[in-house]
Amino acid sequence: AQEVTFYEAVGGEETFRRLVHRFYQGVADDPLLRPLYPEEDLGPAEERLRLFLIQYWGGPRTYSIQRGHPRLRMRHVPFTIGTAERDAWLRHMRDALDELDLPEQLEQMLWEYLEMAARSLINSPD
Ligand code: HEM
Numbered sequence: 001a002q003e004v005t006f007y008e009a010v011g012g013e014e015t016f017r018r019l020v021h022r023f024y025q026g027v028a029d030d031p032l033l034r035p036l037y038p039e040e041d042l043g044p045a046e047e048r049l050r051l052f053l054i055q056y057w058g059g060p061r062t063y064s065i066q067r068g069h070p071r072l073r074m075r076h077v078p079f080t081i082g083t084a085e086r087d088a089w090l091r092h093m094r095d096a097l098d099e100l101d102l103p104e105q106l107e108q109m110l111w112e113y114l115e116m117a118a119r120s121l122i123n124s125p126d
Helices: 012-028 043-056 062-067 072-076 083-100 104-120
Strands: none
Touching (some): 012 043, 012 083
16 A cells, blocks of 8 residues: 655655755844854754654654654753743744744644644743
8 A cells, every 4th residue: 555654745855854944044044042052053953953843743763763763852961952942843833834834733633742742842941
């Protein structure tokens, strides 16, 4: 049986490239979030998030080949993430997602996942 992955249904790599690129444009100008990113160049962070999301949604597993098991909670421990950081992160994702104009059901699935994942990474509750 042929199954279309979510990754393919939303438009494959190009869609994730646009989503994450737009997201990082927001982060670049965000006074709360920008200082959290250790590197001057946001390009490598952009690539890691893009590859992670591609893998999560059924695309190529390049993320794990390069980075190993995601272990996102552990990888976010060095950064203070409270509700303000979570909200800012989600706001940039929301803006980026709106620009993609995906079919409503797919957009909602992606958004619900992002909200859940962002909530799960709060490590510094108010
Ligand atoms: C990495 C912040 C939520 C996925 C990072 C980094 C920071 C950060 C500062 C290091 C940048 C780098 O890769 O060098 C935040 C904040 C969040 C958040 C403030 C707010 C809740 C999320 C969510 C996801 C995610 C919801 C997934 C859906 C990733 C991935 C990496 C990363 C895949 C790279 C991990 C690695 O391979 O090293 N994040 N993040 N983050 N974040 Fe987040």
